[in-house]
Every structure is written in structure tokens, then in C-alpha cells.
Amino acid sequence: MEQYFGLVPRVRWQDVLDILIVAYVIYRAALLIRGTRTMQMVVGLLVVAGAFVGSQLLGLFTLNWLLNNFLGSLFLILVVIFQSDIRRALTRVGTPTFLAFGAPDRRANRARTGSRLERLR
Numbered sequence: 001m002e003q004y005f006g007l008v009p010r011v012r013w014q015d016v017l018d019i020l021i022v023a024y025v026i027y028r029a030a031l032l033i034r035g036t037r038t039m040q041m042v043v044g045l046l047v048v049a050g051a052f053v054g055s056q057l058l059g060l061f062t063l064n065w066l067l068n069n070f071l072g073s074l075f076l077i078l079v080v081i082f083q084s085d086i087r088r089a090l091t092r093v094g095t096p097t098f099l100a101f102g103a104p105d106r107r108a109n110r111a112r113t114g115s116r117l118e119r120l121r
Helices: 013-033 037-058 061-072 074-081 083-093 106-120
Strands: none
Touching: 013 037, 013 083, 037 061, 037 074, 061 074, 074 083
């Protein structure tokens, strides 16, 4: 067992900080797209990526070639498809609540919206 300890690198504090930052960014991105059309598209893209990996593992050359060419222009496709969502996300990133730890209090937001609607009546 001791012979394997040399294969595992030592964990530095920078590694832990890096993992925490990436985890937080992924968490906030998941909160941002949860329940939207974007989430459905992300799932579809994951299926395409899974088909690509599967075609490589199974040696399906034609499917692999098609998916490789599709995924080669994926960045441009994503920008075009998600243009409005990217704009909305970037405006949300600029708000102070984006960096706040914890999920936004949706009940408080609904209560404020309800009270504003009552005042309008």
C-alpha cells in the first residue's frame, strides 16, 4: 500500500482553493439555468457528447467523423443558440446577489412582487 502513496501528489492549499472556486462557479451556473430552455439544450448537448465518446470507444468511424465535425464548430453554434441566455446571464453576473453565498430567497422575492402588485391595484 505504501508504494502507491508516491503516485498520489500532495494536495496544496491552491488545489483546494481551485476546486472550491470551480465547484462554486458550476453551482451558480446550474442555479442560473435550472428550469429554463437552456437546461434542456445542455442535456441534449451532453447526449451528443456521450454519443461522440461512445462512437470513439466502439470504433464507429462515420458517426465519429460526423460528430467530430459538428463538435468542431460547437462554440459558434452555442453562441448563436444561447445569445439571449448569455446576455441575461451576464447581466445577472453584474448584480450583487450573484456573488452572495447561498441560493436566492425566492419566497422573499415572491412576497415583494405580490406586495407590489397589491399596491398597483
